Amino acid sequence: MPNISRKAVIMPESPIRKLVPYAEKAKKDGTHVYHLNIGQPDIESPIAARDAIRNFDLKVIEYSHSAGFESYREKLAHSYYNQGIHVSSEHILVTTGGSEALLFGLMTACEPEDEVIIPEPFYANYNGFATSASLNVVPVSASIENGFALPPISEIETKISNKTKAIVICNPGNPTGYVYSEEELLKLRDIVLKHDLFLFADEVYREFCYDGTKPLSVMQIEGIENNVIMIDSVSKRYSMCGSRIGALVSKNKEVIAAALKFGQARLSPPTVDQISAEAALDTPASYFEAVQKEYVERRNIMVDGLNNIPGVFCPKPKGAFYCVARFPVKNAEDFCQWLLEEYAHEGQTVMMAPANGFYSSDNLGIQEARIAYVLKKESLIKAIEVLSEALKVYPGRKSLDLKQI
Numbered sequence: 001m002p003n004i005s006r007k008a009v010i011m012p013e014s015p016i017r018k019l020v021p022y023a024e025k026a027k028k029d030g031t032h033v034y035h036l037n038i039g040q041p042d043i044e045s046p047i048a049a050r051d052a053i054r055n056f057d058l059k060v061i062e063y064s065h066s067a068g069f070e071s072y073r074e075k076l077a078h079s080y081y082n083q084g085i086h087v088s089s090e091h092i093l094v095t096t097g098g099s100e101a102l103l104f105g106l107m108t109a110c111e112p113e114d115e116v117i118i119p120e121p122f123y124a125n126y127n128g129f130a131t132s133a134s135l136n137v138v139p140v141s142a143s144i145e146n147g148f149a150l151p152p153i154s155e156i157e158t159k160i161s162n163k164t165k166a167i168v169i170c171n172p173g174n175p176t177g178y179v180y181s182e183e184e185l186l187k188l189r190d191i192v193l194k195h196d197l198f199l200f201a202d203e204v205y206r207e208f209c210y211d212g213t214k215p216l217s218v219m220q221i222e223g224i225e226n227n228v229i230m231i232d233s234v235s236k237r238y239s240m241c242g243s244r245i246g247a248l249v250s251k252n253k254e255v256i257a258a259a260l261k262f263g264q265a266r267l268s269p270p271t272v273d274q275i276s277a278e279a280a281l282d283t284p285a286s287y288f289e290a291v292q293k294e295y296v297e298r299r300n301i302m303v304d305g306l307n308n309i310p311g312v313f314c315p316k317p318k319g320a321f322y323c324v325a326r327f328p329v330k331n332a333e334d335f336c337q338w339l340l341e342e343y344a345h346e347g348q349t350v351m352m353a354p355a356n357g358f359y360s361s362d363n364l365g366i367q368e369a370r371i372a373y374v375l376k377k378e379s380l381i382k383a384i385e386v387l388s389e390a391l392k393v394y395p396g397r398k399s400l401d402l403k404q405i
Contacts, residue, residue, distance in 0.1 A: 007134070012127045015357020022340035023351050031344045034375060034383040037353040039174065039321060041374040043239040043291055045280075052279035056272060063268040067260055068094020068247075072278040076247065079281050083206075085219045091251050093259050094269045098204050098233030098246035099125065105229045105248050106133045106166070108258045109198045114165040116200075119151060121324065121358035121365055123174045123202070138164070139360035144326055144368065147315035148176035150184040153191055160191075166198035167191070172205040172215065175358045175370035176324050177299075177317020179209055182216050192227045199224060204233040204246075205320040207288050210296050213318045225251040236320075238280045239291075244270055245277040295321050295373070298380055302373040305384035309391060311398075322372050324355050324365075330396045332356070332369045338394060345389045348382060367398075 016038050023033050067073065073089035080087050095101040110116065112134035118126060120139040130137045138159050142148040156167070167188060172179045180188075192199045201218040209215045218228045233246040248259055263269075299316070303323055306314040311328030329335045333354035343349055355368035373380055391397055 007131060011131050012124070012357075014128075015124050015355075016353045018357070019336055019340060019351060019354075022337055026340045026344075026349060030347065032348045033340070034348065034350045034379055034386065036371045036373070036375070036383060037351045039236065039372045039374060040241055041236070041239045041321065042376060043294065043374075045239045045243075046283040046287055048282045049238060049240060049243070049276040049280040052276045053272065056275065061271050064094075064271050064274055066263040066266075066268055068092070068269050069274050069278070072274050075278055075281050080219075080249075083217070085217050087219060087249060087251065090253075091249055091256060093248040093256055093263060094274065095246040095248055095263070096266070096269050097244040098202065098231050098235065099129065100266075100269075101231045101233070101246040101248040102126070102168075102200065102202065103129045103132060104259045104262045105198075105200055105231065105250075105255070106130065106135060107262060108255055109200075109229065110135055110165045113163065115161060115163040116166045116168050117156060117159050117164060118168045118360070119148075120360055121148070121175055121355055121368075121370075122168070122360075123170055124353075124357050126168060127360065136163070137360050141359075141361060141364060142176070142178075144313070144315060144324060147317070148173065148178040148324070150180060150187070153187045156191060157195075160195055160197075164195065164197060166200055168200040168202070170202040170205075171218075172209060172317075172319025173322075174202075174205065174320055175322050175353070175355065176315075177320045177322050179213050179215060179317075179319040185216055185218065185221060189221050189224050192224060197227065198229060199227050200229050200231065202231040204231065204236050206232075207237050208292065208295060208321060209319040210292065210299065211318055215319065219249065219251075227252075229255060234277045234280060238277075238283065240276070240280065243273045243276055245273045298373040298375075298377055299323070301377055301380045302371060302384070305381070306371075306387070309384070309388045311391065312387075321374055322370055324358075324368050324370050326368050328391065328398045329367055329394060330398055332365070332367050334396055335394060336369060338396070339386075339390060343390050343394075345386045348386050350383045350386050350390075 073092045115136045230249040235241040314325035352369040355365035359365045
C-alpha cells in the first residue's frame with residue numbers, strides 16, 4: 001500500500017474537535033454536554049440573510065467571478081467605509097471562509113519553509129494553514145498574567161531571521177479575547193516597516209469589543225498599506241458559521257492579483273452563501289447592539305463564575321466571545337477528557353478546548369483551557385456549577401497554593 005505524504009502525517013489535529021468522540025459517547029449515555037469548546041454561537045443569524053436563502057429562485061446555481069460577485073464586493077467595501085476602513089471592491093477577494101483567505105494570503109506572501117511569527121496562544125488552525133502552505137510557525141509567547149497582551153517588541157525582534165516573511169495577529173483575539181491597543185498596533189507597524197514584513201490581521205471579531213474598547217483595524221494604519229493583509233468573515237459577525245464566506249482585503253495590488261490566481265484554481269466562492277452574505281450587510285446596527293449586550297452579560301457570568309471557583313484564574317477579555325482560564329489541575333487536557341469520559345453532575349458535564357493546542361511552544365498552556373461563552377446565560381451558570389463540583393473530586397487537581405492572582 002502506498003504511503004501518505006509527510007505533510008498529511010504532520011498535519012495537526014484540532015484541539016477544538018479532538019475530544020468530540022468522548023462528547024458523543026457521553027451524550028449517547030444520556031449525559032447533557034454543555035459545549036463550550038467551539039465558537040458556534042446560538043445567536044440567531046440576521047433575518048435578511050435567512051430570507052435571502054428562503055427566497056432564492058435562480059434556475060441555475062452558477063459560478064460567480066473567482067473574486068466573488070462584484071455587487072457583494074462593492075457592498076462590503078461600503079460597509080468597511082462606514083467603519084472608517086477606506087477600501088474599494090478592487091481591494092477585496094471573496095473567499096470560502098476566512099480560513100481560505102488566510103491560506104491564500106500565506107501562499108501569496110511566503111515561499112515554502114519561510115517563517116511566520118505569531119503571538120501565542122493563537123487560533124489553533126493557524127498551525128494547520130501553515131502546514132498546508134509548508135511554512136514554519138515561530139511563536140512569541142504572551143502571558144495569562146497580563147491578559148495575553150502583545151509580548152515586548154524586543155522579544156518579537158529576537159525571533160526575526162532571514163526566513164521571516166510575516167507576522168500574524170488575531171484582533172480581537174481567539175482564543176484569548178484580547179484586543180490590541182493602538183499603541184501595540186503602531187509598534188507592529190514599526191517592526192514590519194523596519195524588517196520589510198507582511199502583517200496579517202485576522203479581524204473576524206471586530207464588531208465584538210466591550211467595556212468601551214474601540215478596535216483599530218490594521219487597514220486604518222497609515223504607512224503600511226502594502227504590508228497589510230486583513231482577513232475577514234461573516235461567520236462570527238452575523239452568527240453564520242455555516243455560510244462559508246470570507247474575504248482577503250489588501251491595498252497591495254500585487255497581493256490581490258496573485259491571490260486571485262489561487263481563487264481561480266478553486267473556480268469560485270459559494271454562490272448561495274454569497275447571496276446570503278450580501279443580504280446580511282443590510283443588518284441594522286440594533287442587531288449588533290443587542291448581540292454585544294448579550295455577550296457582555298455572558299462574559300461576565302462566565303469569567304466571574306470561573307474566578308469564584310477556588311484555584312481558577314481567568315483574565316476578563318475585552319473582545320470576541322472566548323476566554324482562557326487556568327485550572328488547578330496537573331493537565332487541563334486530561335481534565336477536559338475526564339469531564340466527558342468519567343464525570344457528570346446531575347446528568348450534566350462540560351466540554352472545553354484544552355489550551356495547550358493553541359500554543360506552538362512545548363509545555364505551555366498545560367493547565368489552561370479555552371472556553372467559548374456562546375450558550376444562553378442559564379446554560380453558562382449550569383456549566384460553572386458543573387466545573388466547580390468537578391474540581392472538588394477530580395483526582396488530577398493540584399493544591400490551591402499554586403493559584404497565581
